[in-house]
Amino acid sequence: MDLEQLRKTAAEVVARDDVKYLIGWKKGSYGSRVAPAFVEDAASVIELIFSPSCTANLATYLTLVEKTPLPRGQETDKRKVALMAKGCDSRAVVQLLVEKGIHREDVIVIGCPCPGMIDQSLLAGKYGDTEERSEVRWNGKDFTLVRGGDEIEIPRNDVLAEKCRLCRHPNPVISDYLIGEAVKEWDPAEDSGVGELEAKDVDGRGDYWEGQFSRCVRCYSCRNVCPLCYCQDCILDRLNPTWINRAVNFSENTAFNISRAFHLAGRCIECGECERVCPANIPLGKINRKMAREVREKYGFEPGLDPDAEPFQASFKPDDPEDFIL
Numbered sequence: 093m094d095l096e097q098l099r100k101t102a103a104e105v106v107a108r109d110d111v112k113y114l115i116g117w118k119k120g121s122y123g124s125r126v127a128p129a130f131v132e133d134a135a136s137v138i139e140l141i142f143s144p145s146c147t148a149n150l151a152t153y154l155t156l157v158e159k160t161p162l163p164r165g166q167e168t169d170k171r172k173v174a175l176m177a178k179g180c181d182s183r184a185v186v187q188l189l190v191e192k193g194i195h196r197e198d199v200i201v202i203g204c205p206c207p208g209m210i211d212q213s214l215l216a217g218k219y220g221d222t223e224e225r226s227e228v229r230w231n232g233k234d235f236t237l238v239r240g241g242d243e244i245e246i247p248r249n250d251v252l253a254e255k256c257r258l259c260r261h262p263n264p265v266i267s268d269y270l271i272g273e274a275v276k277e278w279d280p281a282e283d284s285g286v287g288e289l290e291a292k293d294v295d296g297r298g299d300y301w302e303g304q305f306s307r308c309v310r311c312y313s314c315r316n317v318c319p320l321c322y323c324q325d326c327i328l329d330r331l332n333p334t335w336i337n338r339a340v341n342f343s344e345n346t347a348f349n350i351s352r353a354f355h356l357a358g359r360c361i362e363c364g365e366c367e368r369v370c371p372a373n374i375p376l377g378k379i380n381r382k383m384a385r386e387v388r389e390k391y392g393f394e395p396g397l398d399p400d401a402e403p404f405q406a407s408f409k410p411d412d413p414e415d416f417i418l
């Protein structure tokens with residue numbers, strides 16, 4: 093990544109009168125972690141970075157921050173928001189456009205071709221979890237961890253995030269500015285997680301998910317981080333009728349997780365954020381990727397690629413035989 097080009101572009105964008113701020117990444121305060129940066133003026137673009145630690149999908153802020161209720165008397169800020177977006181993040185932007193969750197004229201996409209991101213838990217497991225400031229860099233084929241004056245070469249597959257092993261779209265699918273050159277795409281790995289589940293019989297799958305969903309603490313981090321979980325009136329918050337009871341037990345936890353998976357069918361862009369933030373380490377990606385694969389293989393549809401596409405769950409074919417309707 094050409095940081096100079098990124099910062100120059102960012103400075104140009106935030107200097108515009110019709111731009112509110114740019115959402116990107118900056119160095120964090122713990123180990124090699126990074127933090128979201130809300131850059132409002134050209135002087136602050138120096139904070140911006142793009143590194144293998146920028147795993148998070150910042151597209152969620154387009155609906156999380158921008159749609160909050162305003163204090164009485166406060167006018168809506170109609171200026172554009174600029175967003176740094178990797179391939180998966182850009183797919184979230186496209187899906188939001190398809191659903192009219194955001195409008196094209198309200199967002200400026202700074203496309204960041206992505207060579208693959210690290211999984212911080214894999215890094216911590218192999219190289220220790222330490223507060224000491226460090227940095228992970230791409231070094232062509234693999235990664236380099238720069239810590240305490242040492243440079244440690246890390247084989248790519250030791251710490252590559254699962255979503256990146258499986259990635260089919262590392263280059264931004266939509267952008268107003270592209271930083272650097274498109275990366276060469278790689279063959280996605282076999283999805284062994286979904287494959288193992290498919291190999292189980294119905295009882296085996298039931299036992300597997302009972303073991304997983306029983307551990308859910310209903311913190312709703314998965315919902316809150318998801319760029320496509322942005323309904324203002326979420327089924328989970330409803331009291332009358334109470335679609336999903338607040339009791340934390342296997343039955344209600346399953347109702348929650350299954351409802352969420354179905355609400356994301358044909359919409360999830362496989363950014364892996366829900367699984368990344370789950371404090372119970374529930375492999376939510378397996379559900380989402382299974383649903384995505386079904387939609388891809390059975391209906392030939394992949395969300396977040398075409399801003400002019402029909403929303404999957406809101407489209408039909410007039411000549412659909414509809415044999416299932418009695």
Ligand code: SF4
Pocket residue numbers: 147178179180181206207208209253255256257259260261262263363
């Ligand atoms: S899923 Fe693809 S675009 Fe997203 S972080 Fe991984 S390699 Fe980059």
Ligand code: SF4
Pocket residue numbers: 307308309310311312313314315366369370371372373374376
């Ligand atoms: S993030 Fe994990 S623990 Fe929290 S509600 Fe979602 S599945 Fe349950």
Ligand code: SF4
Pocket residue numbers: 314317318319320321356359360361362363364365366367380
């Ligand atoms: S369900 Fe998970 S993987 Fe899919 S878009 Fe939402 S956060 Fe990303």
